[in-house]
Amino acid sequence: MNILAMDTSNQVLGVAIQQDDTILGEIVTNLPKNHSVRLMPAIDKLMQEVNMKPEQLDKIVVAKGPGSYTGVRIGLATAKTMAWALNIPVIGVSSLEVLAYQGRFFNGIICPFFDARRGLAFAGCYRFENNQLQILRKEENVAMQDLLEELKSLERSILFLSPDISIHQEQIISIVGNRAVIPEEPVHVIRPAHVIATAKEKQAGSTHTLRPNYLRLAEAEAKWLESNKGC
Amino acid sequence: MSKEVVILGIETSCDETAVAIVKDGKKILSNVVSSQIESHKRFGGVVPEIASRHHVEQITYVLEEAMEQAAISWREIDGIAVTEGPGLVGALLVGVNAAKALAFSKHKPLIGVHHIAGHIYANRLQEEFKFPLLALIVSGGHTELVIMKAHGEYEVIGETRDDAAGEAYDKVARLLHLPYPGGPEIDKLAKQGEETIAFPRAWLEPDSYDFSFSGLKSSVTNTIHNAKQRGESLKPEDIAASFQASVIDVLTTKTVRAAKEYHVKQVIVAGGVAANKGLRSSLQQEFANLQIPLQIPPLSLCTDNAAMIAAAGTIAFEQGRRSGLDLNARASMLLK
Numbered sequence: 001m002n003i004l005a006m007d008t009s010n011q012v013l014g015v016a017i018q019q020d021d022t023i024l025g026e027i028v029t030n031l032p033k034n035h036s037v038r039l040m041p042a043i044d045k046l047m048q049e050v051n052m053k054p055e056q057l058d059k060i061v062v063a064k065g066p067g068s069y070t071g072v073r074i075g076l077a078t079a080k081t082m083a084w085a086l087n088i089p090v091i092g093v094s095s096l097e098v099l100a101y102q103g104r105f106f107n108g109i110i111c112p113f114f115d116a117r118r119g120l121a122f123a124g125c126y127r128f129e130n131n132q133l134q135i136l137r138k139e140e141n142v143a144m145q146d147l148l149e150e151l152k153s154l155e156r157s158i159l160f161l162s163p164d165i166s167i168h169q170e171q172i173i174s175i176v177g178n179r180a181v182i183p184e185e186p187v188h189v190i191r192p193a194h195v196i197a198t199a200k201e202k203q204a205g206s207t208h209t210l211r212p213n214y215l216r217l218a219e220a221e222a223k224w225l226e227s228n229k230g231c
Numbered sequence: 232m233s234k235e236v237v238i239l240g241i242e243t244s245c246d247e248t249a250v251a252i253v254k255d256g257k258k259i260l261s262n263v264v265s266s267q268i269e270s271h272k273r274f275g276g277v278v279p280e281i282a283s284r285h286h287v288e289q290i291t292y293v294l295e296e297a298m299e300q301a302a303i304s305w306r307e308i309d310g311i312a313v314t315e316g317p318g319l320v321g322a323l324l325v326g327v328n329a330a331k332a333l334a335f336s337k338h339k340p341l342i343g344v345h346h347i348a349g350h351i352y353a354n355r356l357q358e359e360f361k362f363p364l365l366a367l368i369v370s371g372g373h374t375e376l377v378i379m380k381a382h383g384e385y386e387v388i389g390e391t392r393d394d395a396a397g398e399a400y401d402k403v404a405r406l407l408h409l410p411y412p413g414g415p416e417i418d419k420l421a422k423q424g425e426e427t428i429a430f431p432r433a434w435l436e437p438d439s440y441d442f443s444f445s446g447l448k449s450s451v452t453n454t455i456h457n458a459k460q461r462g463e464s465l466k467p468e469d470i471a472a473s474f475q476a477s478v479i480d481v482l483t484t485k486t487v488r489a490a491k492e493y494h495v496k497q498v499i500v501a502g503g504v505a506a507n508k509g510l511r512s513s514l515q516q517e518f519a520n521l522q523i524p525l526q527i528p529p530l531s532l533c534t535d536n537a538a539m540i541a542a543a544g545t546i547a548f549e550q551g552r553r554s555g556l557d558l559n560a561r562a563s564m565l566l567k
């Protein structure tokens with residue numbers, strides 16, 4: 001079973017190849033560079049490195065967001081088209097879930113998030129139980145302040161995971177106090193191998209209907225709905 | 232001659248998700264277009280983010296339908312052509328990345344194509360080119376005059392300095408409270424009216440082949456506004472007819488002058504506005520008098536489609552042009 005994973009949902013670009021239970025290789029960069037230019041060459045390079053042809057792939061997994069709308073679409077357009085062309089299944093997993101998975105050894109609430117500007121974040125809450133991620137609070141686009149106030153009222157320690165941790169660290173500590181656990185830098189960076197791990201128990205649906213996990217309407221649509229309430 | 236060349240084309244530069252398969256740059260084996268017009272109507276124009284969202288949801292469906300309709304195997308496909316620009320960057324990215332994924336998965340050469348080259352080559356699906364040729368490209372995003380002396384060689388001799396012709400149509404349609412897209416609506420309305428208002432013609436410098444439509448648009452706005460202030464009401468049919476007369480006069484006159492100066496053997500018209508009946512009949516009349524063959528593609532090939540991208544990609548393929556897996560989408564891009 002050969003699995004190709006890709007993640008371009010946020011700043012990190014990640015590609016991984018797993019054969020049966022072994023990760024054969026990963027490419028991870030954390031650079032403000034163009035995913036569109038670099039994703040396919042990264043896949044090509046890693047496939048050559050592990051000596052695998054596209055026809056040998058059995059499955060594709062992709063981080064489907066939330067994150068950068070454009071980044072998510074680059075990943076999904078690539079993953080869906082490859083899966084369709086190779087006639088193999090494709091599984092999309094939430095980028096927040098992958099991040100939460102990286103906190104699986106933590107005994108408490110795991111709160112992964114991505115900054116969504118203007119005080120907002122894409123966030124969810126999870127805990128790792130019986131070897132599985134359980135979702136505690138649904139993923140949504142939420143005001144960081146509101147989320148933190150809500151978490152403060154829970155008498156539990158909370159692990160915060162985010163590539164954008166530095167933007168919100170002060171606020172987290174000022175609201176949640178010493179129950180907030182913030183690990184060192186590498187734990188906040190999504191590893192593409194973990195995209196595969198997160199997809200492990202998931203069933204592939206139809207390739208055609210796989211959609212990004214935007215967690216937010218397009219701005220024009222939100223405005224339109226706002227001004228057309230009641231019709 | 233060597234074997235036939237079969238190219239799969241992908242086009243996602245605006246609000247159509249399109250895939251086509253074309254043989255030898257001339258014969259359409261399939262041409263599938265999934266239009267989003269309905270999704271954008273309520274916003275009065277194309278919303279880039281919504282267009283991009285549609286593309287990623289449609290792309291594999293459209294690919295599959297194009298393959299099925301062509302009833303062809305992957306072995307017979309020689310290359311993957313895709314619009315790399317110009318256009319809406321988020322929309323282009325979906326097509327470009329899908330094309331790269333296909334090229335990589337199926338071990339096919341990848342060919343990035345200029346959208347306007349595509350519009351020009353839509354005409355070759357009807358009839359072989361005769362060089363030198365002059366192409367007038369008129370759409371919501373473009374108004375250009377291009378001279379071609381050989382396949383794959385483009386010289387832009389004139390372009391718009393502000394609004395594209397199609398853009399002016401959409402803006403005037405909005406002033407007249409016509410639904411989106413406005414071009415066909417004005418065309419229809421114009422036929423019922425008369426040129427009662429002398430709107431300006433922007434000729435620019437005497438030797439220029441460039442266009443400008445923003446002054447015309449302002450003039451229409453002011454005319455409507457002033458009439459309203461005087462308590463008069465103008466017939467929308469007459470406004471449409473007068474506006475259309477100005478646009479067509481400029482487009483036709485400059486095209487005719489360029490055709491004469493460059494001694495072209497053929498004139499072709501491309502882009503969505505090529506569907507405009509007023510423009511068609513004006514050009515047909517002028518070029519019939521001059522005895523220069525004029526070619527305007529059928530409506531389905533005027534508007535954005537992927538057969539035109541496959542057709543232009545075929546020439547690029549035959550000329551040995553290839554793109555790498557680092558191909559990017561480009562919002563603006565020169566035609567050359």
Ligand SMILES: [Zn+2]
Nearest residue numbers: 346370502535
């Ligand atoms: Zn076009």
